[in-house]
Amino acid sequence: MPRFSANLARLFTEHPLDARIDAARACGFGGVEIPLPYIWKPEVIGDRLAMADVELVCFSAPPGDWAAGERGLAALPGRESEFRDSIEVALEYADLCDCTRLLVPAGIVADEAQWPEALDTYIANLSWAAERCSEDNVRVLIEPKNTRENPGYFLSRPDDAVRVLEDVDDDNLCLCYNMYHAQIIQGGLSDFIEENLEFLGHVRVAGVPLGDEPDRNGEINWPFLFTLLDAHGYPGWVGCDYTPRAGTVPGLRWGADFGLGER
Numbered sequence: 001m002p003r004f005s006a007n008l009a010r011l012f013t014e015h016p017l018d019a020r021i022d023a024a025r026a027c028g029f030g031g032v033e034i035p036l037p038y039i040w041k042p043e044v045i046g047d048r049l050a051m052a053d054v055e056l057v058c059f060s061a062p063p064g065d066w067a068a069g070e071r072g073l074a075a076l077p078g079r080e081s082e083f084r085d086s087i088e089v090a091l092e093y094a095d096l097c098d099c100t101r102l103l104v105p106a107g108i109v110a111d112e113a114q115w116p117e118a119l120d121t122y123i124a125n126l127s128w129a130a131e132r133c134s135e136d137n138v139r140v141l142i143e144p145k146n147t148r149e150n151p152g153y154f155l156s157r158p159d160d161a162v163r164v165l166e167d168v169d170d171d172n173l174c175l176c177y178n179m180y181h182a183q184i185i186q187g188g189l190s191d192f193i194e195e196n197l198e199f200l201g202h203v204r205v206a207g208v209p210l211g212d213e214p215d216r217n218g219e220i221n222w223p224f225l226f227t228l229l230d231a232h233g234y235p236g237w238v239g240c241d242y243t244p245r246a247g248t249v250p251g252l253r254w255g256a257d258f259g260l261g262e263r
Contacts, residue, residue: 002226002237002238003031005030005057005237005240006020007032008020009034010241011240011244014247014248022048024054028260029240030055032049032056033056035103037097045097056099057202058237058239059093060102061087061102072104072105072106072108076121077117084128090102100138101138101141102133102139102140103141106154110152127168130168131170133172134172144157144158144178149184156181157186158182158185158192161175174200175202178203179203179204180205184208184209190225203229203237204239208220211242212242212244214254
């Protein structure tokens with residue numbers, strides 16, 4: 001059975017942020033994701049996770065100036081020093097929260113004329129981050145996002161992400177395969193999984209087209225895909241990265257067939 005983690009930016013939002021870890025544990029989640037934990041001190045998060053006996057599965061490196069529309073620094077030319085500083089900040093959180101996966105967002109590059117330089121910057125930054133994070137036993141994840149909802153996001157197609165991984169050629173760099181974004185931008189989910197299992201460091205799910213529960217009300221055959229991951233021995237987590245239709249707990253009925261709640 002897949003190991004499910006709860007994205008606390010989307011699930012259990014009926015609770016204050018500091019209570020969502022306990023709420024996830026009570027519903028049977030063995031892991032959680034806190035995309036941007038920086039409003040908390042890392043030791044506070046670490047204590048809450050330990051008390052709840054829940055693993056912090058992954059979180060994102062600081063994305064730059066969020067209020068100004070920035071969504072990552074890795075592909076932004078001229079921001080290399082700030083990017084490296086952001087990784088050091090993230091590694092402090094990883095250390096104190098016992099987290100071994102760090103998602104590094106590419107960022108927005110709206111001008112296509114800048115893409116060649118942005119790609120060179122992206123490759124160089126990821127190469128540095130993969131090596132630096134390996135010193136702390138933290139794996140680096142990259143996640144393609146569909147540009148319909150994320151205009152200008154530099155990494156949008158899973159196939160392009162694989163080419164980046166091959167160019168960097170570091171085992172400490174891997175793919176966060178978000179099947180919601182992948183279905184919208186590229187499709188071919190089962191073929192991609194079978195051809196690229198070696199690159200998968202994390203998987204995320206949400207129903208398509210609405211980004212809600214991964215159940216039978218959307219266009220994706222989730223039982224088939226979860227069985228496929230199991231059949232190929234995928235060892236990682238499956239992140240529940242969706243917005244519930246009518247509350248988190250009522251919406252978790254989909255997970256009963258896959259062992260969610262059995263802790």
